[in-house]
Amino acid sequence: MTIARALVAAALLCIPLAAWPAAHPSVHLLSVRGPIGPATSDFVIRGIDRAEAEGAEAVVLRLDTPGGLDAAMRDIIQRILAATVPVIGYVAPGGARAASAGTYILYACHVAAMAPATNLGAATPVQIGAPGSPGPPGSPEPRPEPNPERQPDAGDGEARDPALPVPAGDSMKRKIVNDAVAYIRGLAELRGRNADWAEAAVRRAESLSATEAAAMNVVDLVAEDLEGLLQAVDGRRVKLATGEHALRTAGASVLEIEPDWRTRLLAVLTNPNVAYILMLLGIYGLFFEFSNPGFVLPGVAGAICLLLALFAFQVLPINYAGLALIALGIAFMVAEAFMPSFGALGIGGLIAFVIGSIMLLDTGAEGFEISLALIGGVAATSFAFFVGVLGFALRARRRPVVSGREQLVGCGGEALEDFERSGRVLVHSEAWDAESERPLRRGERILVTGRRGLKLQVRPAGEEPP
Numbered sequence: 001m002t003i004a005r006a007l008v009a010a011a012l013l014c015i016p017l018a019a020w021p022a023a024h025p026s027v028h029l030l031s032v033r034g035p036i037g038p039a040t041s042d043f044v045i046r047g048i049d050r051a052e053a054e055g056a057e058a059v060v061l062r063l064d065t066p067g068g069l070d071a072a073m074r075d076i077i078q079r080i081l082a083a084t085v086p087v088i089g090y091v092a093p094g095g096a097r098a099a100s101a102g103t104y105i106l107y108a109c110h111v112a113a114m115a116p117a118t119n120l121g122a123a124t125p126v127q128i129g130a131p132g133s134p135g136p137p138g139s140p141e142p143r144p145e146p147n148p149e150r151q152p153d154a155g156d157g158e159a160r161d162p163a164l165p166v167p168a169g170d171s172m173k174r175k176i177v178n179d180a181v182a183y184i185r186g187l188a189e190l191r192g193r194n195a196d197w198a199e200a201a202v203r204r205a206e207s208l209s210a211t212e213a214a215a216m217n218v219v220d221l222v223a224e225d226l227e228g229l230l231q232a233v234d235g236r237r238v239k240l241a242t243g244e245h246a247l248r249t250a251g252a253s254v255l256e257i258e259p260d261w262r263t264r265l266l267a268v269l270t271n272p273n274v275a276y277i278l279m280l281l282g283i284y285g286l287f288f289e290f291s292n293p294g295f296v297l298p299g300v301a302g303a304i305c306l307l308l309a310l311f312a313f314q315v316l317p318i319n320y321a322g323l324a325l326i327a328l329g330i331a332f333m334v335a336e337a338f339m340p341s342f343g344a345l346g347i348g349g350l351i352a353f354v355i356g357s358i359m360l361l362d363t364g365a366e367g368f369e370i371s372l373a374l375i376g377g378v379a380a381t382s383f384a385f386f387v388g389v390l391g392f393a394l395r396a397r398r399r400p401v402v403s404g405r406e407q408l409v410g411c412g413g414e415a416l417e418d419f420e421r422s423g424r425v426l427v428h429s430e431a432w433d434a435e436s437e438r439p440l441r442r443g444e445r446i447l448v449t450g451r452r453g454l455k456l457q458v459r460p461a462g463e464e465p466p
Contacts, residue, residue, distance in 0.1 A: 025057035025252040027230060032061060036068025036101045038315040039259075039267035041075040047257050051085050057252055058086040058233075060226065061109060064093075067100025069317060070125075077108040077187070086110045086238045086247055090229055091118040091210070091219075099123075103201055107187040110238040111247075112219040113229055114210035120218070121207030123184065123198075125176045177203060194218045226254065272361045272370045275312035280378060282306025283330060318360055325356025333383060350383045411448050412461055415440040425458055434458045 030047040032040055044061065051059045061080075080087045089109030091098045094117040098106045103123040106112045114120070180202045188195035194217045200206045213219045220236075223229035234250035259267070268274055285302015289295060313323075332349025339345065357375040413427035415434075418441050425434040425446055434456045440446060445461035 025248050026054075027058050027060055027249060027252045027254050028054075028056045029060045029062060029226070029254050029256040031064075031256070032102075033064050034066075036065055036072050036076070036105075037267075038069070038072055038270045039263050040068065041072040042266055043259050043263045044076045045079045046263075048079055048083050048085065048087065050257065052083070056085055056255075057248055058088055059083070060088045060090055060229070060254075061105070062226075063089060063091050063098045063102050063106065064096035065098060065100075065102040067102060067122075070101070071317070073101035073104055076105055080105070080108045080110075081190075082241050083110075084240055084242050086240065086245060088113065088229070088233060090223070090226070091115060091120060092226070094118060099207070103198075104184055104187065106219070107184055107191060107193060107198060110191070110240070111221075111233050111236065112191070112193065113221050113223050113233075114213060114219050116210055116222060116224065118210045119207050120213060121201045122205045123180070123201040124203070124205040125180050193220075230254075269308060269312045270316055272316065273374055275309050275316065276357065276360065276370050276374070277378075278305045278312065279309035279326075280382075282309055283327075287330075287334070316361060322356040322359030322361075325352045325359065327356075329353030329356060330382065346383060350379055353382065354379050408448050408451060408456065413446050413448065413458070415442055415444045415446055417442050425456065427456065432456045436460075 028047065028051040030044055032044065034040075048059055087109045088111040089098075089106040090113045091102075091106065092115035094115050096115065096118045098114075098118075098120040099122045101123075103120045106120060181199050184198040184202055185195045188198045197206070197208070197216055197218050208216065208218060210219070210222045214222045221229075221232050223232055230249040230252055233247050236247050237244050238247065239245075269278075282302045282305035285298040285300075285305060287302075289299030289302060292298075329349040329352035332345045332352060335345045335349075354375060357370060357379070358372075361370050408427060411427055413425050413432075416424040416426055416431060418439075419436070420439045422433065422435055423440065425432055425440075427448060433454065434446070435452075436446070436458050438460055440458075440460065446458040447461045448456050448458055450457035
């Protein structure tokens with residue numbers, strides 16, 4: 001009887017435990033604010049990993065972004081497509097936007113929603129550097145001027161005279177745009193959303209408000225707030241990597257995932273301005289250590305800063321020509337201090353340094369460019385330091401020695417006694433043994449010409465050197 005009661009009690013205890021996930025589903029909330037970069041992709045990917053590990057019902061990706069880097073955007077989209085937990089993209093709060101890279105991410109989500117007074121679109125790729133260079137999705141680029149004499153060209157939907165050669169820049173631009181169009185159309189077809197408008201957002205940088213997006217099947221719904229969103233999507237069936245899944249989000253508890261120290265550190269390191277400063281500190285630190293071996297601190301600090309900068313550059317789309325110009329500019333400014341060239345090397349180094357700094361991270365994506373004010377300040381400081389401070393140090397090094405035994409050579413004194421070969425002389429109020437090839441009389445002025453051990457070589461002060 002006692003055993004039967006124990007079994008019944010255990011069964012009663014197990015019932016609420018088994019029913020808990022169904023009665024109390026949880027939703028993880030990840031907020032993406034600002035430009036999308038390596039730190040953002042790391043945060044979102046690890047957030048989805050955690051939601052899967054903890055058995056969350058869904059992940060809500062709250063977006064408010066002007067766009068960002070192509071590589072980070074694609075990493076996020078790949079993780080969403082492979083997710084075994086539904087990902088709900090939600091452009092919020094009111095006044096937020098999912099522009100450029102944010103539009104691609106919203107199209108990739110299993111459910112796409114927007115809050116009132118939000119917008120999305122403007123997903124045309126931005127060119128980097130010279131025309132024709134590939135770039136990530138960012139702000140819209142200028143459209144080419146129409147030419148009525150051109151004939152239709154199936155490559156980009158624009159007209160072109162078939163007798164004229166295709167400029168390399170235009171050809172590369174078409175490849176970039178067509179690749180972006182194919183990518184976003186594939187996402188739209190996968191989620192059953194408006195693929196034609198997605199193409200227009202890439203080709204013509206079109207944007208939509210929340211109401212228009214819902215009416216044109218660009219997003220699935222408009223929700224006032226997060227609670228309304230979870231109520232609206234409850235029961236909706238979505239297609240995951242593991243098959244179809246019916247959402248159970250009504251009344252779900254919301255767990256907001258905040259960026260941890262790793263994400264915040266990565267965000268700081270991948271800030272282009274911070275990475276730029278770390279690189280320069282690393283170069284300067286190693287330069288001083290090699291110039292003055294034994295100080296240790298400049299070398300250690302420089303090596304750490306340079307390694308952190310290299311890590312940041314490894315995840316940022318840097319221009320290696322710009323990096324080479326920065327190194328060349330610093331080398332020229334150092335050379336100006338050691339090999340005076342009437343400013344040619346210094347000015348040339350300054351120009352190379354500034355141009356290289358501007359080219360270094362010319363991504364065209366908002367939030368991923370180096371401040372021109374920072375470049376100007378660092379360039380002026382570097383030029384003044386290398387040409388000024390190092391020049392003063394070099395000139396001081398070339399001055400005659402003014403202390404120690406070496407400074408005796410060239411000094412004047414007087415003979416303390418009459419002598420022909422050896423005798424005593426007074427130099428700097430000190431009595432020295434001296435040798436002279438000419439006879440000297442007591443009180444006669446002498447000039448020190450050398451030193452051998454503790455004995456000075458002298459000659460009469462008025463006598464011309466042989």
